[in-house]
Amino acid sequence: MKRPALWIAATVLLVAAALTAVLATRSPAVTKIADSPLIGRIAPDVSGKALDGATVRLADLRGSFVVLNFFATWCIPCQREHPELVRFSQQHAADGSARVLQVIFDDTAAAARDFGKTNQVDWPVVEDPDGQVALDFGVRGPPESFLIGPDGLVLFKIVGQVDAAGLNRLLNEVAR
Amino acid sequence: MKRWAPWVALLLVVVVALVAGTRDGDGPEPVSHRVDRIAHGVRCPTCRELSAAESDAAAAKAVRLAIRRDVEAGRTDGEIRAALADRYGRDILLTPAASGVVGLVWVLPVVGVVIAIGLLVLAFRRWRPVGRHPTDDDRALVERALTE
Amino acid sequence: MNNAVLGQSAVILGFLAAVSGAAALAYGLQQRRPAVVRAGRTYVWLLLGAALVACLAMERALITHDFSLKYVAENGSRTTPLLYTIASLWGALAGSILLWGLVLSGYLTAVTVRFRRHADDPIVGWALLVGLVVAAFFFGLMLGPANPFRTVSGAVVGDGPGPNPLLQNHPLMAYHPPMLYLGYVGFTVPFAFAIAALATGRLGEGWLVETRRWTLFAWGFLSVGILLGAWWSYEVLGWGGFWAWDPVENASFLPWLTATAYLHSVMVQERRGMLRVWNLSLLISTFSLTILGTFLTRSGVLDSVHSFTESSIGPLLLVFFGVVVAVGVGLIGWRGDELRAPGSVDSPVSREGAFLLNNLLFAAFAFVVLLGTVFPLVVEAVNGDRISVGRPYFDRMTGPIGLALLFMMAVAPALPWRKASGELLRTRLQVPAWVGALTLVGCVVAGVHGLTPLLAFGLGAFAAAAAVRQLVLATRRQGVRGLLGRANGGMVVHLGVVVIAVAFAASTSYSHRSEVRLRPGQSALVRGHRVTFLRVHEEKHGNRTSLVASIRVDGGRVFAPALSRFPFASQSIGTPSVRTGLREDVYLTLLSAPRASDGSIVLGVLVRPLVVWLWIGGGVMAIGTLMAAVPGRRRLPTSPASAPVPDAAPPRVPVAAPAP
Numbered sequence: 001m002k003r004p005a006l007w008i009a010a011t012v013l014l015v016a017a018a019l020t021a022v023l024a025t026r027s028p029a030v031t032k033i034a035d036s037p038l039i040g041r042i043a044p045d046v047s048g049k050a051l052d053g054a055t056v057r058l059a060d061l062r063g064s065f066v067v068l069n070f071f072a073t074w075c076i077p078c079q080r081e082h083p084e085l086v087r088f089s090q091q092h093a094a095d096g097s098a099r100v101l102q103v104i105f106d107d108t109a110a111a112a113r114d115f116g117k118t119n120q121v122d123w124p125v126v127e128d129p130d131g132q133v134a135l136d137f138g139v140r141g142p143p144e145s146f147l148i149g150p151d152g153l154v155l156f157k158i159v160g161q162v163d164a165a166g167l168n169r170l171l172n173e174v175a176r
Numbered sequence: 177m178k179r180w181a182p183w184v185a186l187l188l189v190v191v192v193a194l195v196a197g198t199r200d201g202d203g204p205e206p207v208s209h210r211v212d213r214i215a216h217g218v219r220c221p222t223c224r225e226l227s228a229a230e231s232d233a234a235a236a237k238a239v240r241l242a243i244r245r246d247v248e249a250g251r252t253d254g255e256i257r258a259a260l261a262d263r264y265g266r267d268i269l270l271t272p273a274a275s276g277v278v279g280l281v282w283v284l285p286v287v288g289v290v291i292a293i294g295l296l297v298l299a300f301r302r303w304r305p306v307g308r309h310p311t312d313d314d315r316a317l318v319e320r321a322l323t324e
Numbered sequence: 325m326n327n328a329v330l331g332q333s334a335v336i337l338g339f340l341a342a343v344s345g346a347a348a349l350a351y352g353l354q355q356r357r358p359a360v361v362r363a364g365r366t367y368v369w370l371l372l373g374a375a376l377v378a379c380l381a382m383e384r385a386l387i388t389h390d391f392s393l394k395y396v397a398e399n400g401s402r403t404t405p406l407l408y409t410i411a412s413l414w415g416a417l418a419g420s421i422l423l424w425g426l427v428l429s430g431y432l433t434a435v436t437v438r439f440r441r442h443a444d445d446p447i448v449g450w451a452l453l454v455g456l457v458v459a460a461f462f463f464g465l466m467l468g469p470a471n472p473f474r475t476v477s478g479a480v481v482g483d484g485p486g487p488n489p490l491l492q493n494h495p496l497m498a499y500h501p502p503m504l505y506l507g508y509v510g511f512t513v514p515f516a517f518a519i520a521a522l523a524t525g526r527l528g529e530g531w532l533v534e535t536r537r538w539t540l541f542a543w544g545f546l547s548v549g550i551l552l553g554a555w556w557s558y559e560v561l562g563w564g565g566f567w568a569w570d571p572v573e574n575a576s577f578l579p580w581l582t583a584t585a586y587l588h589s590v591m592v593q594e595r596r597g598m599l600r601v602w603n604l605s606l607l608i609s610t611f612s613l614t615i616l617g618t619f620l621t622r623s624g625v626l627d628s629v630h631s632f633t634e635s636s637i638g639p640l641l642l643v644f645f646g647v648v649v650a651v652g653v654g655l656i657g658w659r660g661d662e663l664r665a666p667g668s669v670d671s672p673v674s675r676e677g678a679f680l681l682n683n684l685l686f687a688a689f690a691f692v693v694l695l696g697t698v699f700p701l702v703v704e705a706v707n708g709d710r711i712s713v714g715r716p717y718f719d720r721m722t723g724p725i726g727l728a729l730l731f732m733m734a735v736a737p738a739l740p741w742r743k744a745s746g747e748l749l750r751t752r753l754q755v756p757a758w759v760g761a762l763t764l765v766g767c768v769v770a771g772v773h774g775l776t777p778l779l780a781f782g783l784g785a786f787a788a789a790a791a792v793r794q795l796v797l798a799t800r801r802q803g804v805r806g807l808l809g810r811a812n813g814g815m816v817v818h819l820g821v822v823v824i825a826v827a828f829a830a831s832t833s834y835s836h837r838s839e840v841r842l843r844p845g846q847s848a849l850v851r852g853h854r855v856t857f858l859r860v861h862e863e864k865h866g867n868r869t870s871l872v873a874s875i876r877v878d879g880g881r882v883f884a885p886a887l888s889r890f891p892f893a894s895q896s897i898g899t900p901s902v903r904t905g906l907r908e909d910v911y912l913t914l915l916s917a918p919r920a921s922d923g924s925i926v927l928g929v930l931v932r933p934l935v936v937w938l939w940i941g942g943g944v945m946a947i948g949t950l951m952a953a954v955p956g957r958r959r960l961p962t963s964p965a966s967a968p969v970p971d972a973a974p975p976r977v978p979v980a981a982p983a984p
Contacts, residue, residue, distance in 0.1 A: 131238025
């Protein structure tokens with residue numbers, strides 16, 4: 001092999017260029033539709049005590065789309081997405097085609113109740129003291145939302161704060 | 177042979193000690209130990225690199241609780257890990273898979289070491305000075321020089 | 325004067341100085357005009373002045389709480405204590421680039437001063453040229469995406485959120501980045517000289533050896549910086565560990581690995597003029613890895629405790645990395661044939677052979693760490709799958725390499741140059757080997773269990789005994805003065821590394837974690853330690869509100885793990901409290917606020933053996949580095965490397981080969 005140094009140099013350069021190209025195409029984490037092993041499967045059951053004491057089950061909400069939202073009062077993006085959830089809930093309140101169900105992530109019921117005193121909350125909020133509901137859905141950190149179809153299938157997972165327009169877009173996509 | 181005797185003895189001592197020190201303890205693994213061990217191989221869902229055993233985040237505690245329940249229910253390590261991957265995705269497990277494209281991460285370093293050793297062997301062979309043994313021409317030259 | 329204007333002007337001045345200086349040097353070198361090359365030094369002084377003014381302007385803005393600057397508005401706060409305010413200069417992205425610029429200017433000035441008698445030598449000219457180009461890049465970053473002197477548009481706030489709470493918990497955060505940067509940035513100098521040597525073709529003159537001490541200092545600072553980072557992680561983050569194979573930790577570790585290989589390999593170049601390609605490649609790799617590491621840390625490509633923000637700085641750093649690698653590899657490829665060594669390694673069992681193997685081991689180590697760090701990104705790009713490469717991978721892959729390195733540390737110093745005889749080795753290694761074996765037996769008898777830790781302890785004792793043997797021999801021959809100098813300083817550094825390796829193995833294999841719920845006044849016994857929960861109280865500091873628990877450990881001192889809430893941060897940040905001991909640490913964390921019903925808290929108790937020896941080992945390494953930097957007693961090339969072996973046969977004179 002003539003001039004081995006040059007060949008080795010060329011190989012190293014190629015590898016470095018490939019690495020550079022790969023790293024250049026990565027994008028930092030932001031709100032996005034995320035991949036999840038649950039998509040396309042029946043949603044795991046959510047069954048717990050709501051803030052008002054009643055027992056709530058996800059299965060009872062079959063027949064409507066459900067936005068299952070994991071939140072915490074200390075989470076800034078959750079606070080920012082709250083008005084959007086209110087808007088979404090009101091838009092679909094009339095025909096009940098879509099409902100919101102919230103699960104508390106790493107926070108106390110007391111804090112959630114305080115939050116509810118100063119913010120409009122028109123949907124059931126379920127406690128998850130052991131974090132098992134979050135585990136069942138593979139939630140890494142708030143805010144995360146799942147769009148669940150009327151038949152109970154998980155359709156989308158959204159990581160980061162949501163907005164009403166985006167949720168409606170997803171609904172339209174499914175309707176097609 | 178006598179010179180190597182103390183070294184053989186040393187090697188024996190080392191091997192015996194290592195065997196004694198790595199024999200598995202008696203009795204089954206206690207539950208908390210097993211939970212800890214499995215949790216060390218699972219990522220804390222909210223952290224970057226910490227394992228579920230090391231982090232005190234709520235998600236990590238939830239994972240440890242789930243592992244404990246599964247261990248007490250008699251499931252195997254593999255089943256427990258698969259169940260967690262089923263929820264969070266394969267990247268919740270800190271150990272990459274050993275097969276497929278991902279398996280390359282295990283294979284490449286080994287291949288690299290083999291190649292490096294190979295190159296080293298080749299290099300040493302190249303460096304060994306050629307013509308160690310004097311040829312007949314060399315002998316004739318020396319003869320001539322000595323008689324001059 | 326307005327801080328923003330002052331600082332911005334200084335940055336512009338610095339950028340112009342770097343660019344003009346580089347241009348002037350390039351012209352002078354091209355036209356072979358030594359006067360121009362010599363004059364290029366003024367630009368370096370100008371650069372230093374500009375960097376100093378910019379940093380002082382930023383510090384003034386931070387200390388006087390000038391919230392008209394965006395950087396101060398985002399990172400400053402009236403309630404932050406002074407030390408952290410000063411340290412917030414490097415607390416976020418733009419400021420840390422400013423620090424980089426300052427340290428780089430300082431190093432370039434030092435080069436100018438140190439080599440002033442060679443000011444018109446093209447090699448020094450080239451080195452300064454490369455240094456100024458790098459400086460131009462970083463000052464250019466400050467003119468663009470990482471501008472620290474950007475002003476706030478609109479209303480000026482009255483107060484800011486202060487630095488990231490995790491950066492305010494401990495004074496160590498003040499020292500960790502500057503140390504790291506003194507190391508990181510310091511590698512620019514040997515890199516510049518490597519490029520200079522390649523560019524001028526003067527590869528055999530020993531310029532690389534000339535700059536060895538620079539590399540040593542940079543390496544020393546980087547070592548301290550890495551250990552400080554581990555200490556911070558342990559004392560502040562609350563998970564009780566010090567090394568998580570986090571991408572940011574790996575980013576600082578990678579250049580350390582190649583630099584360590586270089587420091588050993590350059591000795592072969594000094595003695596025998598060999599391994600030049602290795603040395604040049606190692607220097608270029610070290611610098612490239614610092615750039616790559618900065619990219620991984622700053623671009624938000626991976627999430628981590630250090631990821632401050634996402635900005636366009638990522639692509640620029642990546643392009644710079646690509647350029648550095650391309651230039652370096654291209655130059656080596658171009659000069660490749662001239663770099664072939666005149667001699668060759670006679671035998672694998674020799675000092676040269678050992679250093680060559682050393683290079684390979686470190687290269688393998690670096691390869692594994694780099695592969696594990698970037699592999700998730702590569703896989704995601706290729707088929708969209710998200711995978712994790714975590715501790716189990718790194719431990720399993722680097723463990724054997726680490727053990728092999730411990731073995732090399734023991735054997736290599738006893739190996740003579742050129743060729744070793746079995747007898748020589750047997751004599752020199754006998755005592756250290758038995759020390760290692762008996763330590764191993766002692767550990768097993770004491771109940772220590774597990775293959776990797778046992779091997780680590782045995783090999784560590786072997787390596788330590790070998791190092792001590794060298795030191796004893798040196799002292800016996802030359803007295804205390806003989807202790808100074810590279811060889812023995814190196815042995816002390818090895819001792820430090822052994823201490824760290826043993827402490828690392830022990831604390832990661834034998835720690836014990838548990839949680840206890842304690843009512844006020846209640847005690848619990850954890851691994852032989854009695855922890856008593858005394859009381860809980862709230863503390864209000866300027867920058868935070870803390871819930872502090874008082875825990876008495878073993879009937880002695882009272883420790884105070886806490887949960888703190890910062891005004892602008894989201895969650896409570898836990899502060900651990902550690903009872904440090906020579907044998908083990910008792911690491912306490914407050915896991916929950918007192919329960920309403922009975923005032924009980926959940927206390928995390930982690931018992932970790934030998935942790936303090938990590939930091940002691942680091943201190944030993946630092947001392948050894950200082951010892952190694954002092955010039956040793958000048959040895960004649962013919963004096964033996966260590967005490968002669970009594971009955972070793974003298975080498976036979978080979979018969980001369982006849983002329984062709």
